[in-house]
Amino acid sequence: MNLKSKFRKNMKCKRKYAKLVAGFYIAFLMVSSGKITSYAFARPNITREVEPNNTKETAQLTTQNNEIATVVAMSDWSGRYLISGITNSSDDDWYKVVLTPGDQYLTVGCYTKNASIHIELFDSENKIIVPGYISSDTDTVVKRFQSNGGTYYVHIEGTSETDTEYNLSVGSPRVISHELNIQFDRSTTSGTIYKSFSLKNETILPRDSIVSSISVLNSSEYSSARVTSSAYPKTFTTTDGTIKDLGLKDISLKSDWEFIYYPKGSTANVSPVRFLFVYPLYDDTVIPPPFHTIKK
Structure with a gap:
């Protein structure tokens, strides 16, 4: 050369x-x-x-x-x-x-x-x-x-x-980082909102996906929110809309989830949820679309 x-x-x-x-x-x-x-x-x-x-x-x-x-x-x-x-x-x-x-x-x-x-x-x-x-x-x-x-x-x-x-x-x-958004149907209420859903059978999500953080969007409408997962024995509570540093807890994204919202007043919107997660890139992994959204 x-x-x-x-x-x-x-x-x-x-x-x-x-x-x-x-x-x-x-x-x-x-x-x-x-x-x-x-x-x-x-x-x-x-x-x-x-x-x-x-x-x-x-x-x-x-x-x-x-x-x-x-x-x-x-x-x-x-x-x-x-x-x-x-x-x-x-x-x-x-x-x-x-x-x-x-x-x-x-x-x-x-x-x-x-x-x-x-x-x-x-x-x-x-x-x-x-x-x-x-x-x-x-x-x-x-x-x-x-x-x-x-x-x-x-x-x-x-x-x-x-x-x-x-x-x-x-x-x-290699480990890949990704984002998943969950959107809910509108529900006008001033009381506690319960939203349960499962990601276990979502084939678009790679196997061995681990949650790194969870964000409750539009969190200013709520005094707090509680999050539970079938993959982890404890409940998480957030007052600012974000639950971070979850990686070492080894919480599988593909599990059953429950979000409980406590509105400050009457609201017609159930806040969407954003999961940031990572997954190993195996030889058979299908990479999901960027900023993918699932409606529940």
Whole structure:
């Protein structure tokens, strides 16, 4: 690769790295009751590709991904180990990672429009564990495999001359943050409002989804609200509309819920509910639509 190409690649990589870091900060600026609320934040570990890494012998070392949903639900992303790189058809990128035995996940995102990459995973004996496949046009591919422990190698190569941006993690599944809104029918009353509903059979919601916070929108109309879940033995009470820091309580989103509202006066609107939640990105996970709303 000539000097000009190397310079262009390095600058693109720096811009991509900046976008990734900025994106993680933005993801945790949540709108609640008309205000921007910033949660405590522990950064993910994002490493740029370092040349030369064009051969297995010069493979760049990365760390096994170690994300845990209940920890990420507390805004702690320190278990994420991500490589951000750029490749094309003239550029082979190699990485190595030491893995513990058991189920592991190779997760690769391709973020250049109309571009693709070829990806392979090898063990230390040069046996192909995950065969080559294509991740194309803003796609994220997840492949589960069985690790016997030891060093594994990832080979990435672009399929065209176009510089193609990607990110890579190997280890535990990446954890994704999401939002779900619950809307209720109108109900004019000045008395206590009871709303019960179940999310157990909502197929749009990924398995192993963990609640990180709950917001009662339009909370100024209520003196307080109480929340109970079949997945947790205690009742939560809020007077400001938000229940935060729920991650380590390991409360499944897909459970039975009851919300009890105590209006300050007569009201015709039952306040919507916003769940912020996280879930592991498995190889069979279907990602729900952004800002999804369910009517109950």
